[in-house]
Amino acid sequence: xxxxxxxxxxxxxxxxxxxxxxxxxxxxxxxxxxxxxxxxxxxxxxxxxxxxxxxxxxxxxxxxxxxxxxxxxxxxxxxxxxxxxxxxxxxxxxxxxxxxxxxxxxxxxxxxxxxxxxxxxxxxxxxxxxxxxxxxxxxxxxxxxxxxxxxxxxxxxxxxxxxxxxxxxxxxxxxxxxxxxxxxxxxxxxxxxxxxxxxxxxxxxxxxxxxxxxxxxxxxxxxxxxxxxxxxxxxxxxxxxxxxxxxxxxxxxxxxxxxxxxxxxxxxxxxxxxxxxxxxxxxxxxxxxxxxxxxxxxxxxxxxxxxxxxxxxxxxxxxxxxxxxxxxxxxxxxxxxxxxxxxxxxxxxxxxxxxxxxxxxxxxxxxxxxxxxxxxxxxxxxxxxxxxxxxxxxxxxxxxxxxxxxxx
Numbered sequence: 001x002x003x004x005x006x007x008x009x010x011x012x013x014x015x016x017x018x019x020x021x022x023x024x025x026x027x028x029x030x031x032x033x034x035x036x037x038x039x040x041x042x043x044x045x046x047x048x049x050x051x052x053x054x055x056x057x058x059x060x061x062x063x064x065x066x067x068x069x070x071x072x073x074x075x076x077x078x079x080x081x082x083x084x085x086x087x088x089x090x091x092x093x094x095x096x097x098x099x100x101x102x103x104x105x106x107x108x109x110x111x112x113x114x115x116x117x118x119x120x121x122x123x124x125x126x127x128x129x130x131x132x133x134x135x136x137x138x139x140x141x142x143x144x145x146x147x148x149x150x151x152x153x154x155x156x157x158x159x160x161x162x163x164x165x166x167x168x169x170x171x172x173x174x175x176x177x178x179x180x181x182x183x184x185x186x187x188x189x190x191x192x193x194x195x196x197x198x199x200x201x202x203x204x205x206x207x208x209x210x211x212x213x214x215x216x217x218x219x220x221x222x223x224x225x226x227x228x229x230x231x232x233x234x235x236x237x238x239x240x241x242x243x244x245x246x247x248x249x250x251x252x253x254x255x256x257x258x259x260x261x262x263x264x265x266x267x268x269x270x271x272x273x274x275x276x277x278x279x280x281x282x283x284x285x286x287x288x289x290x291x292x293x294x295x296x297x298x299x300x301x302x303x304x305x306x307x308x309x310x311x312x313x314x315x316x317x318x319x320x321x322x323x324x325x326x327x328x329x330x331x332x333x334x335x336x337x338x339x340x341x342x343x344x345x346x347x348x349x350x351x352x353x354x355x356x357x358x359x360x361x362x363x364x365x366x367x368x369x370x371x372x373x374x375x376x377x378x379x380x381x382x383x384x385x386x387x388x389x390x391x392x393x394x395x396x397x398x399x400x401x402x403x404x405x406x407x408x
Contacts, residue, residue, distance in 0.1 A: 076092070156268055159265060
């Protein structure tokens with residue numbers, strides 16, 4: 001069977017109440033999301049509009065952070081499983097405080113690149129550890145809801161963070177950086193006081209190469225990671241294809257921020273009830289199939305947009321796909337791991353995000369450049385739709401195969 005099924009209800013103890021550790025993780029997620037979105041979405045605005053950098057240079061500096069975070073997540077996930085989730089979260093948050101503070105001190109591209117790398121390294125440490133902590137403190141039955149709540153809190157940060165950041169930017173960019181660093185300092189303090197120890201269970205006698213060998217032999221998980229590359233290549237179109245279309249249709253390109261905010265509000269309102277209803281009726285792999293198809297369909301819808309309101313409709317459809325895909329993807333990742341390796345598996349998928357981000361940005365950029373230089377303006381949108389449909393069909397067929405295997 002290509003995918004192992006999730007463990008049954010009989011295999012776990014169902015926790016109906018929210019534990020103090022889970023509540024601490026919720027608060028951490030919200031505080032760090034606000035701090036992150038206060039600064040990171042404004043970096044390109046500041047670099048290009050205030051410092052006069054070229055788009056290529058600004059993009060390269062920002063890409064350093066993403067490459068560090070996604071490229072190092074696997075090794076940081078292994079470290080988290082070895083030394084404990086609480087320690088790794090605190091270490092990662094502390095490093096990100098340094099990176100965000102450095103953004104407000106330096107005044108040249110090289111310094112900003114160093115700040116980006118340090119910030120990315122911090123994220124590489126605490127992201128897999130945080131997901132591992134969520135997985136360990138949650139029963140299988142509750143994981144769909146818990147990961148949905150996590151995404152909802154992250155989107156609350158996405159709504160509040162940029163608003164606060166833009167207000168602070170009117171005074172000084174350094175104030176934005178220091179305020180973002182303060183939010184992570186608050187998260188560090190909350191983690192120290194509220195998070196349980198969650199010491200590493202695999203720290204003794206487990207070396208790097210056996211862990212890599214174990215994952216390499218897990219063909220089901222590797223196949224899933226290949227599909228995640230495709231899903232993430234579609235997901236990053238939110239920050240590539242949507243602005244490209246906005247530049248063509250909207251008088252004020254800054255209005256694209258209103259589109260993003262509307263999508264985040266929709267997630268906050270519907271994320272938990274929508275996925276809770278679907279997860280009781282549809283298997284996770286079929287939810288992934290549906291969500292991926294919706295992501296591709298929204299790309300096709302963008303090709304027929306003619307202004308702000310039609311773009312809003314297409315973006316809300318895209319958001320619907322994200323609401324299905326992201327929490328379900330996290331749930332499936334946790335189902336492959338055992339209690340000794342949650343962070344390792346979440347860390348390994350960071351490479352899928354990195355490759356998917358490169359594929360989606362470079363491939364999507366090439367398609368849009370091709371459309372600009374030719375009469376085939378529908379090519380990017382149709383290609384993305386077909387790509388999403390292809391990935392969706394694979395998820396659907398594997399889901400059917402898994403169901404058949406469980407019956408047998």
